[in-house]
């Protein structure tokens with residue numbers, strides 16, 4: 001009986017670890033619309049995330065854009081999405097090369 005209880009504890013702890021790992025592997029959504037990147041529908045210049053977070057940029061609207069950062073580069077399009085997982089601490093600049101001069105840039109701060 002005691003063995004059974006400890007087996008149950010091990011299983012429960014393993015499940016808890018797996019679930020917390022899933023919680024850490026979060027995805028942050030960023031909109032690509034107008035001449036801006038947006039979080040929660042609002043134009044944003046800065047996004048703070050934890051290491052291991054995936055950022056997913058999704059296009060909407062009719063203006064073609066691209067999303068370019070260190071280690072990833074989308075095509076120029078007006079629909080679809082691109083995801084990038086940030087695995088190292090640091091501050092990363094992400095731009096749309098077409099509208100950089102118009103202010104379409106953002107910083108992703110990874111802690």
Ligand SMILES: [Cu+2]
Nearest residue numbers: 065096098099
């Ligand atoms: Cu653009």
